[in-house]
Amino acid sequence: MEDIEDLLAGDGGVAPGFRLPVTSVGLNPKKKPMKSNLSVVQHPLQSIRIPGTQTIYIKTFGCSHNQSDSEYMAGQLSAYGYTLTDFPEEADLWLINTCTVKAPSQSAMDTLISKGKGANKPLVVAGCVPQGSRNIKELEGVSIVGVQQIDRVVEVVEETLKGHEVRLLNRKTLPALDLPKVRKNKFVEILPINVGCLGACTYCKTKHARGHLGSYTVDSLVQRVKTVIADGVREIWLSSEDTGAYGRDVGVNLPILLNAMIAELPSTGSTMLRVGMTNPPYILEHLKEIAEVLCHPSVYSFLHVPVQSGSNAVLTGMKREYTVEEFRIVVDTLTKLVPGMQIATDIICGFPGETDDDFSQTVELIKEYKFAQVHISQFYPRPGTPAARMKKVPSAIVKKRSRELTAVFESFTPYNGMEGLVERIWITDIAADGTHLVGHTKGYIQVLVNAPESLLGSSATVRITSVGRWSVFGEVIQVLSYNAQDRTLNKDELSCSRFSPSGVSDESCACSKDPDSCCSAAKCADTSEVPINSNQGKDDQNFDGPWKRNSLTFKASENTKFQEPNPEEQSGKARARASMAQWNIIDKSLVAGIFLSFLIAVACFSQLWARKVMSS
Structure with a gap:
């Protein structure tokens, strides 16, 4: 057709x-309707x-x-x-x-x-x-x-x-960013900043579909950021076929866009920005500016930079337009300038013409940097691409190389040494096991916590209790911001967020605003606010760059609970003020009503008693 x-x-x-x-x-x-000589009378509402x-x-x-x-x-x-x-x-x-x-x-x-x-x-x-x-x-x-x-x-x-x-199928102007949207995760906005790309990779079919680079304007993207923040979004993921190429078709660049967006992020740090995948050629000239953005407390210190191969010969065949040495410059510069920087990368095994030596160079590159996240793919010829016409590496060799590189990657232990660290995380999802909530550190390390779903959309400080290959586990110390409100929880609200060691909400204390109704005030968490930029970068330097896979392959070792401050820190006067703070207008009305009822009862009793005396 x-x-x-x-x-x-x-x-x-x-x-x-x-x-x-x-x-x-x-x-x-x-289907074409069948011809018929019969006259059929149809009810007006039939088949509508x-x-x-x-x-x-x-x-x-x-x-x-x-x-x-x-x-x-x-x-x-x-x-x-x-x-x-x-x-x-x-x-x-x-x-x-x-x-x-x-x-x-x-x-x-x-x-x-x-x-x-x-x-x-x-x-x-x-x-x-x-x-x-x-x-x-x-x-x-x-x-x-x-x-x-x-x-x-x-x-x-x-x-x-x-x-x-x-x-x-006709291509036209880009779809508007303010169309109605139903997010898969209400706390995460995936924001496309451009479509298509400037590359001509010999294996890629996506450009056939997405076409040449087409960027949204800075103003339209900033307006979208404002809108989704007002909707209560906690993470904004910038997405495109190549984020680093943004704006080259409209006279701007990625740092200009990122700085304009950062200016709109809440000062509380309640909403985080995640920069999407970028190929090396288009950020080489902006590395220092990108590094400054990634250091911002409301931007994840994480970037996905595909290398695809550790061999320049293979990169030339792929027409990737950069060298391994340039990829190293990107990684080394960002790692040096951004505290706690985490970088993920991609590898294609078995590209046409890849020799054993080419593959060995790829393995050595991965071993050297020990990336915590590597997307490993076997080469698949896509119809209509130049690579589909190239001489293929035998499939048995491709599979063998893929298994070997996967074994090398999975031998890394990037989270070792994190036990005991205190990190700020942003909680946005429920884990695959249906029990844990998923949060991320500023370096976008996945942290799993036993906590009630009411903490979704919150930011919290956690202590790392155990580590695994793909994620770490933590216990919540303090909730910093809650749901759609850009502020720190007060003591009354925190008593409603308290949960039991099993990780299930403690029903006896779940909604009480009076700490003494279910637990002593001394057992409720301290809510003093942690500054957004309180040495976050220094803490991130204590571990070696892990990102993670959203997978649960190990068991939590500890139950989670709020940290209990010293009871001596709260004086009697402070507890009295906290207790009096609970007396709202409804409470006062109820007490007044009870007192008035008592007076009426006394008056009625007195009148009856007087009548009895007079009649006698």
Whole structure:
């Protein structure tokens, strides 16, 4: 089928989520109606499906940029009235957002499309696969929406539910950042700052889909930051195909954007900024400026910088536009200038032409830096890319190299020595075991704590109690900010945040504002505020650069509880003032009412007694 053009008159478009008439969207019916000589009278309401009342299942593959696109599409569908579900069998339509980076991701997409067709589910396929490979057979008979047409997903879904096949693939202006959005994690905003890239990597299929670099303006991104902070977001992830290339098409650069964003972050440190993946060529000239940003107390001291290979010969074949020596400059400079700096990287094993010596250089690079996070992939030829036509390394050798490098990487113990350290963390998620909450240090090390879900969205200081390969465990000492409020908890609120050693909220003390009602005031945590920049960088230097994988492969060693301050630190007068502070207007009214009732009872008793005396 031909690609469908945007046929709106004047190319002016309509408001996101506005339902267009059928003639405004290019479409083909899936089935032609059968001719009949019979005259059929149909009830006016028969077979009518009310738009916006169906249930939609959304499945996302791939990177954080894809996740953001799915959240925007979910927001528009929800705003229009559609119900979202996590259960595909309950849905009236499936929306599949695809990734073309690796063969396994596309294979998983193919399997899901086949299941949907087998279940007679209307299908809409979005993302990089249809945009970059629109004519593959797996996409026959399904509707597709391109990466720059996500603001029209409501139209596509609506027409698909009517039985039409719709294709919107034309590239146009970037989708607006203020579209409705349903975040997978309400505390995390994934903010795309640009689409596409300036590179021409021989193995990459993503550029076929995302295209050349297109950057959002600084003003539009800063406005989005303001909006999501007001919504209570605690982490802002900057996302793109190459963050470091931001702005080169519009006359600005990444440091300019980052400094503008930092100016809008709360001074309490309640919302953190995480800079996304950047390739080495585009930050070499800005290393000092980037380092200054990463030192800011409201920016994670973490950066994802892919190297892909430790061999310059392989990098040349990949057309990566940098050398191993330049990658080292990036890592060494940031590690030197940013206290506690953590760097993650990527490796591709078995790229065409990779020799044993090339691979040995990669292994030595990883051993030298002992990166705590390395994404290791086997080379997958992607159709239409130059690398797909190169002579391949035998698959058995590729698998062997991947296993060898993985074994080297997993032999590192990056968190050793962290036991006993006190760190500030930002808590934004629930761990895979359903028991622990997930927080991150300023170096973006994953810390798991036994705590009630009420602490989600909070910042806290924790003491590290045990370490593992992918994460560390900690006990909460003090809660610094709570949910959507940018401030330190007071003593009354902290008594409501207290939890038992088992990690489950202590019901007898969960909501009391009077410390003496369930525990002595001496057992409630000290709430003196810890300065945001209190030697955070110095503390981070006490361990060797770990980032982590979101995986639970080991057992917590200790239960968590709040630290108990010395009872002598609280005088009798202080406890009296704390007790009197609990007397609000309702309490006073109740006491007055009880006293008044007592007076009325006394008066009634006196009157009865007087009558009895007079009658006698």
